Amino acid sequence: MLRIENLTAEVEGKPILKGVTLEIPDGEVHAIMGPNGAGKSTLSYALAGREGYEITGGSVLLNGQDLLEMEPEERAAAGLFLAFQYPVELPGVGNANFLRTALNAIRRTRGEAEVDAMQFLKLARARMKELSMPEDMLKRGVNVGFSGGEKKRNEILQMALLQPKIAILDETDSGLDIDALKIVADGVNAMRGPDFSALVITHYQRLLNHIVPDRVHVLADGRIVASGGPELAHRLEAEGYAGVLDEAA
Amino acid sequence: MIIDTPSGNAAAFLQRYAGLAERLPGAQVGAVRALRDMAAEMLHASGLPSRRVEAWHYTDLTPILRAEFREALTPVDKAIVLPPMRGERRAVFVDGRFRVDLSSLEGLEASSLAEVVAEVTPRLNSVAEASEPMVALNTLLFEDGLVLDVPEGVDAGRLELLSLASGETASTIHPRHLIRLARGAKLVLIETALSASGARHLHNPVFEIEVAEDAKITHVRVQREAESAYHLAHLGVRVARRGTYDGFVLNAGGKLSRSETHLALLGPQAAAHLNGAQLVGDGQLADTTTALDHAAPNCASRQTVKTVLAGRSRGVFQGKILVRREAQKTDGYQMNQALLLSEDAEIDSKPQLEIYADDVKCSHGATAGALDEDSLFYLRTRGIPVDTARSILVRAFLQEAVEIVEDEPAREALEEAVTAWWSQHGEAA
Numbered sequence: 001m002l003r004i005e006n007l008t009a010e011v012e013g014k015p016i017l018k019g020v021t022l023e024i025p026d027g028e029v030h031a032i033m034g035p036n037g038a039g040k041s042t043l044s045y046a047l048a049g050r051e052g053y054e055i056t057g058g059s060v061l062l063n064g065q066d067l068l069e070m071e072p073e074e075r076a077a078a079g080l081f082l083a084f085q086y087p088v089e090l091p092g093v094g095n096a097n098f099l100r101t102a103l104n105a106i107r108r109t110r111g112e113a114e115v116d117a118m119q120f121l122k123l124a125r126a127r128m129k130e131l132s133m134p135e136d137m138l139k140r141g142v143n144v145g146f147s148g149g150e151k152k153r154n155e156i157l158q159m160a161l162l163q164p165k166i167a168i169l170d171e172t173d174s175g176l177d178i179d180a181l182k183i184v185a186d187g188v189n190a191m192r193g194p195d196f197s198a199l200v201i202t203h204y205q206r207l208l209n210h211i212v213p214d215r216v217h218v219l220a221d222g223r224i225v226a227s228g229g230p231e232l233a234h235r236l237e238a239e240g241y242a243g244v245l246d247e248a249a
Numbered sequence: 250m251i252i253d254t255p256s257g258n259a260a261a262f263l264q265r266y267a268g269l270a271e272r273l274p275g276a277q278v279g280a281v282r283a284l285r286d287m288a289a290e291m292l293h294a295s296g297l298p299s300r301r302v303e304a305w306h307y308t309d310l311t312p313i314l315r316a317e318f319r320e321a322l323t324p325v326d327k328a329i330v331l332p333p334m335r336g337e338r339r340a341v342f343v344d345g346r347f348r349v350d351l352s353s354l355e356g357l358e359a360s361s362l363a364e365v366v367a368e369v370t371p372r373l374n375s376v377a378e379a380s381e382p383m384v385a386l387n388t389l390l391f392e393d394g395l396v397l398d399v400p401e402g403v404d405a406g407r408l409e410l411l412s413l414a415s416g417e418t419a420s421t422i423h424p425r426h427l428i429r430l431a432r433g434a435k436l437v438l439i440e441t442a443l444s445a446s447g448a449r450h451l452h453n454p455v456f457e458i459e460v461a462e463d464a465k466i467t468h469v470r471v472q473r474e475a476e477s478a479y480h481l482a483h484l485g486v487r488v489a490r491r492g493t494y495d496g497f498v499l500n501a502g503g504k505l506s507r508s509e510t511h512l513a514l515l516g517p518q519a520a521a522h523l524n525g526a527q528l529v530g531d532g533q534l535a536d537t538t539t540a541l542d543h544a545a546p547n548c549a550s551r552q553t554v555k556t557v558l559a560g561r562s563r564g565v566f567q568g569k570i571l572v573r574r575e576a577q578k579t580d581g582y583q584m585n586q587a588l589l590l591s592e593d594a595e596i597d598s599k600p601q602l603e604i605y606a607d608d609v610k611c612s613h614g615a616t617a618g619a620l621d622e623d624s625l626f627y628l629r630t631r632g633i634p635v636d637t638a639r640s641i642l643v644r645a646f647l648q649e650a651v652e653i654v655e656d657e658p659a660r661e662a663l664e665e666a667v668t669a670w671w672s673q674h675g676e677a678a
Contacts, residue, residue: 048630051622076632088627092645092652101641102631109632141645158631 001025002166002197007058008222009046016042018222019058024166027194031208031233032201034219035241040201041085043219044170048082049075062166077109079165083155083172090142095154098142099124103161127160130190132183149180156187167191167198173207185210205237220245258299258314259292259386262421265318266389273392274363280370284379288388291380298382305382307565307597308507308536313479318421318451329413335439335658336407343413345422345452346393357405362394362425369396372427376457377485378511384483387423387455394425394454399434399464407658410440414474416448423453430464430492437467439659442502444475456484460492462516467495469659473502473666476533480506490516490545497654498525500535501666507536507565514541514548514576521550523568526650528667529594530674531560538567543576543606552583555650557643558594559674569601570611577606583613588646590620590639640675 002024009017016039024030034040046053047060049072060067067075090098096117103123104114115123124138131153143151152172159167169188173181188198188211200211208216208230216232217224218241226232226244236244266273266289275281297314298305329343331351340359341351347361362369377384399405414422430436442452452474460466474480480503488494498508512521527535537554556564566585587596598615620642628638647667654660 048626050626071635072626072629073632073634073638076630082630084627084630088621088624090624090627090642090645092648093641098628098631098641101637102628102633105634105637106632162632 001063002199003061005059007043007046007060008056009042010054010056011042011052015056016222017046020219020222020224022217022224024197024199026165026197027192028214029192029198029200029211030215030217031213032199032217032219033203033205033233033236038219039222040219041170044082044168044201047075047168048072048080073105076162076164077106081159081162081164081167083152083159083167083169085171085174087143087151087155089144091144093142095140095142096120096124096138099138099158099161102158106162124157124161127157131157131160131187133157148175149177152176152180152184153187156184160187160191165195165197167196169198169200171201171203173202173204181207182210205233208233218244258296261314261318262386262389263289263293265421269390273390275366275370278367278370281366281373284370284373284388287379288385291385292382292389297386304538304567307563307567307599308505308534312505313451313481316419316449316451316479318419329415331411331413332441332443334409335441335662336409336437338407339409339411340395341411341413342393342395342424344415344420345412345424347395357408358398358400360396362396362427363392365396369427372429372457373425376459376487377455377483381483381511383453383481383509384455384485386481387425387453387483390421390423391425391455392423394427396427397429399430399436401431402433404435407437407439407656410438412440412442412452412454414444414448414450414452414478416445416450416475419449421451421453424455426454426456428456428466429459430461430466432461433463434461435465437656437659438469439656439662440468440470441662442470442472442474442480444478444502447477448475449477451479451481453481455482456486458484458486458494460486460488460494462490462492464489465493465495467656467659468497469654469656469662470496470498470508471662471666472498472500472506472508473669474506475502476504476530478503480508482508484508484510484512486510486512486521488512488514488516488519488521491518492516493520493522495522496524497522497659497663498537499528499663499666500525500537501528501670503533503535505534507538509538511540512542514543514550515545517545517547519545519548521548522653523550523552524650524653525554526647526663526667527554527556527564528670528674529556529558529562529564530670531562534563534565536565536567538565540569541571543570543572543579543581546575546577546579548576549580550582552585553650553653554585555647556585556587556596557590557647558587558596559590561591561593563594564596566596567599567601570603570613572602572604572606572609572611574605577608579606579609579611581609581611581613585615586646587617588620588643589617590643636675640671643671643675
C-alpha cells in the first residue's frame with residue numbers, strides 16, 4: 001500500500017504540490033488526471049526522489065517504509081518504479097547490460113541470486129515477445145534511436161523485469177499510436193494482481209479505456225480536488241477539466 | 250621557478266649529453282654525432298618550450314625542468330614482472346633498453362636501434378621534425394629503440410611494444426622507434442607504457458612511422474605510467490597513397506603526459522584515424538596534441554578524443570588540421586569531448602582548422618560538461634546504486650571512442666586501463 005499524506009513540494013522555490021493526500025491499496029490501479037501545470041509530473045518525480053524536487057512537508061509510506069528518507073535506488077529496491085514520460089537516451093550503454101545491471105541490483109537488495117547473461121537473455125526475450133519488441137533492441141544503446149513507442153515499450157519491459165510493488169506511469173500514453181498504446185496497456189494489465197498496484201498519470205481518458213482504473217483522482221493546482229470511480233474519467237473527457245474543477249471549487 | 254634565460258632551461262639535459270656523448274649508441278658514427286650535436290645546439294639556443302610558445306601554452310614543462318633525473322644507461326638487474334602477452338609477439342624495453350631476453354620477435358624484421366644505428370642513420374629525423382623540441386630532446390639522448398620493417402605485402406599480425414620503467418632510479422628514457430611498412434604491408438602495434446609503482450621518470454619516446462602505398466598500421470598506445478611519471482611522446486607519421494594510419498592514444502597515467510602526433514597524408518585516398526582518450530586524476534595533466542596535414546586529394550581523416558577529468562586535474566586537446574590547396578575532396582571529421590567530474594577540473598580545448606582547398610567536407614565539434622543528472626537519475630530509479638550509475642555513464646562516454654578500435658586485444662587493453670583507472674579514481678570523483 002502506498003500512502004501519501006499532505007505532501008507538499010517545491011521546484012526552484014516555487015510551491016507545486018500543495019498538500020496531496022492519496023492512498024493506493026495493494027492490487028489497485030489508480031489514475032491521476034489533471035490539466036497542464038497541475039503538478040502531475042512533480043508528484044511522480046517527488047515520489048521517485050529526483051534532485052531539485054524539494055519536499056517541504058507531508059509523508060509518503062510504501063508498506064510502512066518512509067520513502068522520503070530513501071535515495072532513488074533505495075526506493076526502487078523497496079518496490080517503486082517510475083515509467084518516465086521522456087525516457088532518457090544513454091548512448092554507449094547497451095540496453096541488455098543496463099537491464100541486467102538493474103535487475104541484479106534489485107535482486108541483490110532482495111537477497112535473491114543474480115542472473116547471469118544467459119538466464120537474463122531468456123527472461124528478457126520472453127518479456128519482449130509479449131511486448132512485441134524486436135530483439136535487436138537489446139543490442140542497441142538504451143533508448144538510442146528508439147521511436148517514441150519503442151521508448152515507452154522499453155519502460156514497460158523494465159517494469160516487467162524489475163517486478164515492482166507499485167509503478168508510477170507518467171504520461172506513458174503520450175506520443176503513442178493506438179497499437180502501441182494497446183501493447184503498453186497489455187503490459188501493465190499483465191502485471192495486475194494482489195501484489196501490484198499502479199498510479200497512472202495521464203491527460204486523456206483513452207489510456208484508461210485499456211487500463212481500467214479502480215479509482216480516478218483529479219489533480220489541480222497541487223491538490224487532489226476530486227476522486228471517483230472510472231466514470232469520473234469519462235465525465236472529464238465529456239465535460240473537460242473546467243466543469244469538474246468548478247464543481248470542486 | 251623562473252627560468253632566467255631561454256637557453257638555460259635545457260641545461261640539465263645538455264649537461265647529461267656532454268657526459269654521455271661517448272657512451273650513447275652511434276657515438277662512433279659521425280652522422281649520428283652530427284644529429285645529436287645539432288639537437289644540442291638547438292636546445293642550447295632555444296631551450297625547451299615555455300608557455301609563451303603557442304603549441305605549449307597549456308602544458309607547462311616547468312615541473313620537468315625542476316626535477317632531477319639520472320640517466321638509465323645501466324641495465325636493471327632486478328627481476329622484471331611482465332604483464333601477460335597481448336599479441337603473438339612482443340618487444341620489451343626496460344628503462345629504455347631493448348631486452349632481447351624478454352622479447353619474442355620471431356618472423357619479424359626487427360632490431361634494437363642501439364645495434365643498428367649506423368645502418369639506419371638516414372632514417373633518423375626523416376619523418377619526425379628535428380626542430381620539434383621533444384624530437385630534439387630525444388635525438389640528443391636516445392639510447393635505444395625498435396627498428397621494424399614490414400616487407401611488401403606481408404601481414405605482420407600483432408606486435409606488442411612494452412615499455413617498462415623499473416623505478417630503480419629517477420631516470421629519463423628516450424627511446425626512438427623507427428617503423429616502416431612497405432607497400433601493402435599490415436601491422437597491429439599495441440604499445441603499453443608502464444612503470445613500477447611510485448617510479449618518477451621521464452619517458453620521451455619518439456616514433457617515426459612510414460606507411461607506404463596500400464599499407465595499414467593500427468597503432469594503439471596505452472600509457473599507464475606511475476602518477477609521478479612524466480611522459481612526453483612525439484609521433485611522426487607519413488602515409489602514402491591508399492595507406493592507413495589507424496591510431497589511438499590513451500593517456501591514463503603520469504603526473505604530466507603529452508602525446509603529440511604529426512601526421513601527413515601524402516598520397517590520394519590515404520586515411521588517418523587519430524582517436525584517443527585521456528583519464529586524468531587529481532594532480533595530473535594530460536595533453537593530446539595532433540597536427541594533421543592533408544597534402545593530397547581524396548584523403549579522409551577521423552578524430553574522436555574523449556577526456557575524463559577527476560579531482561584537481563587538467564586536460565588539454567589541441568587538434569590542428571591543415572587542408573592544403575591541392576587536397577581537394579578531403580573528408581575530415583574531428584570531435585573532442587570532455588567530461589568533468591569535479592569542479593576543480595579544467596579542460597583546454599583548441600581545435601584548429603586551416604583549409605585552403607575549396608571542395609572539402611570538414612566538420613568538427615567540441616563539448617565539455619559534467620555527468621548528465623537526468624541520466625544519473627534514470628539509472629538510479631532502476632535500482633542501480635549511484636556509484637555504479639556514475640561508472641556506467643563514464644564508461645559509456647569513453648566507449649564511443651574505444652569502440653572505434655577494431656582489434657580486439659587492443660580494445661581489451663584499453664578497457665582494462667579504463668577499469669583500473671576508474672577503480673582508483675572513481676570514488677574520489
